[in-house]
Amino acid sequence: MDMSRVRDVRERLVVVGGDAAGMSAASQARRMQGPDELEIVAFERGHFTSYSACGIPYWVGGDVEERDRLIARTPQEHRDRGIDLRLRTEVVAIDVDRQRVRARDLDSGDESWTSYDKLVIATGARPIRPDMPGVDAEGVHGVQTLDDGQALIDTLARTRGRRAVVVGAGYIGVEMAEALIKRGYEVTVVNRGREPMSTLDPDMGRLVHRAMEGLGITMVNDTEVTKVLTGEDGRVRAVVTEDAEYPADVVVLGVGVRPETSLAKAAGLPLGGHGGLLTDLGMRVRGHENIWAGGDCVEVLDLVSGQERHIPLGTHANKHGQIIGMNVGGGYATFPGVVGTxxxxxxxxxxxxxxxxxxxxxxxxxxxxxxxxxxxxxxxxxxxxxxxxxxxxxxxxxxxxxxxxxxxxxxxxxxxxxxxxxxxxxxxxxxxxxxxxxxxxxxxxxxxxxxxxxxxxxxxxxxx
CATH class of the missing domain: 3.50.50.60 (FAD/NAD(P)-binding domain)
Known part of the structure; x- marks a missing residue:
């Protein structure tokens, strides 16, 4: 008997990304089809799955006391439901023609190929790191994952100084500024826009500006950080703009995110004008019958403007995952679009x-x-x-x-x-x-x- 063909009795679903969209898709697909019908393998490069990234600023600020309160479902809970979840394993290539992915074990460095019958891409978004000197210095943090949040909390615990600079004044920047104020830091927010919260019109953003200053936050608008200065120990000591220097013992980057679609781009999958994957109403990648995508790595239809947008929100990601899992599992569901709430x-x-x-x-x-x-x-x-x-x-x-x-x-x-x-x-x-x-x-x-x-x-x- 040719044992290499035993697996063909059931299909294999491979999921790339273990947070909201990916694990929602895997869980819904498992509800639709049992282990005898569908094998599910999920790859996640971090240490955690199914967590609330939106809650990280509240964890950093102390409103949420424990990291685990942000985790909706642990890796073991997923495994107990018949999902082969592989942590600390990063997918580094997608071979569309041969229907397989190459994954690297981040601890051992070993790489191997895994074939798929159906593929879900849920690679999320990556924080924008400005291309400037010193941005990778010790004490400079992006905040996107639980690992990022833990790294920042560890830095705050061992930092003697109490001066923080937040670069950017979008949702993450504003929420992190509040978190740092709660931790007793002197906070300066450097924002290249006219007012904080560019998701609002400037006249409404001005109300947010006043409230932030009322909390003791120093707002610096209409300017951009050009350099991070470090001390002799290699740690951050200040940020520099075109006409000023702001002392800093810790720097948090909050300048937004971009779809993490480098894998998809290398595989030749279709991307939109914002860099996100393009899908149909069933979240299937356009032109590919056996590949789906959801979460912060996709673009969605704006029902008001009629155009595609990139809106990285956990609400959308969870809905995408449910829809993908339903369709992968043999059901039918669609995602009509968003209004940008x-x-x-x-x-x-x-x-x-x-x-x-x-x-x-x-x-x-x-x-x-x-x-x-x-x-x-x-x-x-x-x-x-x-x-x-x-x-x-x-x-x-x-x-x-x-x-x-x-x-x-x-x-x-x-x-x-x-x-x-x-x-x-x-x-x-x-x-x-x-x-x-x-x-x-x-x-x-x-x-x-x-x-x-x-x-x-x-x-x-x-x-x-």
Missing amino acids: AVSKVCDLEIARTGLREKDARRVGLQFESVTIESTSRAGYYPGASPMTVKMLAERRTGRLLGVQIVGREGAGKRVDIAAVALTAGMTVERMTALDLGYAPPFSPVWDPVLVAARKAAAKVRAS
């Missing part, structure tokens, strides 16, 4: 957005009306009512909702979900004004702030 916070300031910013709308050729309103989180007379700013964009003439941004205190952030549902449904701002939202003085004014903005936007559209 995200929330964050700086201490008690909540920041939310969905849909298009002004520059997004202009870029795709949409004409719009923009309104901004001030309201409160509760009835004005009810204790604890706090101010809230809502900005809304509506398409000229049609009144179609295009985007919403919200900045405020408790109760502000999750209000963006009202707008996210309205965007997904293609509602006009006029129709939004009739939404039957819940009301009681402890939760909202009679007219919810989102509906106040919708009323103002509808009036502006009618007058245009």
Whole structure:
């Protein structure tokens, strides 16, 4: 008997990447098909699987006391479910023609090929490391994985100085600045944009700027770090911009991420304008019947603009994984696209957005009306009512909702979900004004702030 053909009785699924998308896909595929029908091999180059990268700043800042609280499912739990999970093993090549991947054991250096019948690529995103002198010095950290978070916490524990510089003021930069403030550091944020949070329009980002300065964070906007200076011991001692130098005992890079698609590119798989893999509605890589991709390494359809975007969020990654696992396992599911919803916070300031910013709308050729309103989180007379700013964009003439941004205190952030549902449904701002939202003085004014903005936007559209 030819033993080399015994494996052909069942198919083999190979998963590259062991976090949200990859292990969600593997777990869902296992629910669909048992070990006698489908063999699953998953490769992960780190030490952990199925964890919340979004929770790392809260772990660093002490809100989450233990690292393991961020882990949804351990490697052993995956193995107990019949998934051959190989940690500290990095896939270094994909051979599409021969349907196999080459993996390297990062501890021994050994390499070997593994064949597949079906392949899932879930390689995530990689932090952008500016190409400048000193960026690889000791004390300079990117924060993308649990390993990165642990390395930063270890550095903070042994660093005597209390000066930190955060490079970049997006979600990670802002959240890490707050985490370092909580740890007692003197924090400077160097941001090349006009205001922090480039996912907001600058007028809304200015509200975040004021809140950060209120926490004692020094904001340096409209400038870029050009060099990291080190001391005689090789550790970071300062960062340099075009016209200033900022002392630093630790530096955190928060300038964003790019899709990790170097493997896919080398294998000749299709990439979009943002560098992410292109898939169909079932998350199958375009032009490849037996390859799927999901998570931060793919581009997704923006339902508002109609264009492909790269939006690295755990919510999308988990959904992608579920859809991939369903389709790999013989079922049927699709991912229609996103509207670009995200929330964050700086201490008690909540920041939310969905849909298009002004520059997004202009870029795709949409004409719009923009309104901004001030309201409160509760009835004005009810204790604890706090101010809230809502900005809304509506398409000229049609009144179609295009985007919403919200900045405020408790109760502000999750209000963006009202707008996210309205965007997904293609509602006009006029129709939004009739939404039957819940009301009681402890939760909202009679007219919810989102509906106040919708009323103002509808009036502006009618007058245009």
